[in-house]
Amino acid sequence: MQELKNQVLCGDCVEVLRAVPEPFADLVFADPPFNIGYKYDKYHDDRASEHYLAWTREWIGQCVRLLQPHGSIYIAIGDEYAAHIKLILEDEHRLTLRNWIIWHYTFGQQTKNKFARSHTHVLYFVKDAKNFVFHDEAVRVISDRQKKYCDKRANPAGKMPDDVWNEYPRICGTFSERTGFPCQMPESLLARIIRVSSNEGDWVLDPFCGSGTTAVVAHKLRRTYTTIDVSETYAQAARVRTREAEGLPVEGNGSPRWPEHADAELRWLYSENKIAVGHLCANRALLSLFTKKLNGRLQKKQPYTIRDVSERLKSLGSKLSPLDKVSPVRMEASSFEH
Template identity: 40%
Template sequence: MDQIVPKNILICGDAVAEMGKLKTESVDLIIADPPYNLGKNYGNNIDLKDREDYRVFSENWVREAVRLLKPGGSFYCFMGVKFIARLYLMLEEDFNLIPQGWITWHYTQGMGRKRGFSPRHEDILWFSKGEDARFNLDDVRVPQKYYRKRNNMAGANPGDVWQFSHVHYCAAERLPHPTQKPEALLERIIKASSNPGDVILDPFLGSGTTARVASVLGRQPIGIEINPDYIDMANARLKEPFATFDSTDPRAARQSKDLPKETPGG
């Protein structure tokens, strides 16, 4: 098979305006990590709107994203607890997307709270346009814990609670972006829901994690980002030689063990 040379397209601008220039049903997979409306400082934009403005902002970019998605394509969206319930209903009821999964990203470190439980997760909604969403399970299996007859020893389904640590502030891979996502998390989404050569759109590109991983995996990334400094950051990241991704699922290092006592039949 010919090797696919990724054509990386990074666009500086507003997500809605720039998506508006792209062709209807031209994208195989959308991965969106929008601002969560938590007051983060993204350099030239502050992530703080009143509740209704944030709902309208979300509705507008989701409308464009759904227009661009091919039938059968998947739509993944990261979201914090404040808006996720409304977003779920919006995607299902207002945009008629089909729910495929609610993934919890459990990160192992973060700020400690004195009142209330310290937050240790963010969530990712997975929807598709039409029932028939691609799912390449064999590309995302993790090693089984035990050898047993009924287990597929090619590996287990990774489930819908994923543990990846944040890219630590002290790590060499950490970029000056406040919400850089771990590459292995994007790797799993991209491998599960796209094939080499597919077009993958991230309308809120940030430091460029989706584009970097998509490009390494031979997909065609399109990234949109409103802050030109982050576009420069993402372009520089795309040019770096690839050694490994900056994070891994700790289960990847598992060595399958014998069950102490295998029960008859399984």
């Protein structure tokens, strides 16, 4: 088992996993090919439906077998097979569905004769409905009561995010985390899943490595990872990407006071909370909440002060997500649109 630790392996995940004798994974995240004719270098994403489903049963079977009794599994999937996967996990493996998450992203593909698709399903299951890891405090966001009304009755810890996630845009050309891989998941989305459903030191398995996002984020968040891709080219690129994540760099300008991982956290938190910089920096109560959340995530011995955070937000300016360009009122309204 030791040889699997912190590895990006090349091979067919079913074969690789079949050779592993016993459960090790605390968390599984799987983002398989969706069988929609996507272009990968090695895998052909246009199988007959029965063939695709038979294969889906195989890899799910291996992942469930290797998931520890307290473990959680998240599967990202398109419309075509979301319902099948739900039934396979519930009826054939007796797992419990905790959330059917919709990842809604902007910049979906344009269509002429039907509505443009702009979402992916993320099905979240646990093996044991009474025994699983769920760190709500690690993913709470500032609530509307706190954000808009400064309401003293609001839970000071913030609110749990909804099950429609619209704060993570698809990776596009201008993102510095972009690797060139065609369907790379955003690191921030993986960070939410890994934070909430695992502890530091836990073991995360991703059977479909692609660009290596899961491995990179697991590594940055001090988890152990194992990931597999059938393409040696993708696996090799992911190894390099994961190695470069050593010391936790993401995008941004590192500085002794603001190392890159702190900048990355600041940006993730900023985009999750959807409060324009001007509004956030002008409202002390909000800024104080934001600073607390940031310090909580970073677990620094010397926490940032409100002033540190305000100055950093202002200096990052255009490097923050495009929320800044939206006035606070319109932006708050937009968070209810879905």
